[in-house]
Amino acid sequence: MAKIRRGGKKEMPAINTSSLPDIIFMLLFFFMTVTSMKEVTYKVTIHPPEATELQKLEKKSLTRYVYVGTPTEEFRKQFGSETRLQLDDAFADVSQIEDYVVRERSAMDEDEQNLMTISIKADKDTRMGIIGDIKQALRRAYALKISYAAVQRTSY
Numbered sequence: 001m002a003k004i005r006r007g008g009k010k011e012m013p014a015i016n017t018s019s020l021p022d023i024i025f026m027l028l029f030f031f032m033t034v035t036s037m038k039e040v041t042y043k044v045t046i047h048p049p050e051a052t053e054l055q056k057l058e059k060k061s062l063t064r065y066v067y068v069g070t071p072t073e074e075f076r077k078q079f080g081s082e083t084r085l086q087l088d089d090a091f092a093d094v095s096q097i098e099d100y101v102v103r104e105r106s107a108m109d110e111d112e113q114n115l116m117t118i119s120i121k122a123d124k125d126t127r128m129g130i131i132g133d134i135k136q137a138l139r140r141a142y143a144l145k146i147s148y149a150a151v152q153r154t155s156y
Contacts, residue, residue, distance in 0.1 A: 044069035
């Protein structure tokens, strides 16, 4: 029979950390693949219109967005509740669209510049006068490929 010792102190063995870098890299790759970067902070509220015939944009990297809607709650005191235009992360006027298109086009590769599409993401309650003004400014900037953002209609 074995003899049991009762009073001896045993030290705790060291933790094996050899697999720790593997675990860290697995977590890093997981978060890199799952996480998506936020492109734009919305400063206008947009409830897109509904449509039945929709097409998906093929290359989103060639698309630049113009947001049209009423300012969000945090910007209502400063800008009011009238319909506003947002380019990238800033409010803008229709007169600034031409400069925006030229700036965005010059930042693209030369062979992709004529493939640039402007997508108008407008609230469903936006008046067509503002949309018409935006389209005129885009024509002056020779941005002739325009798409309108909408969501799929669920009921007929």
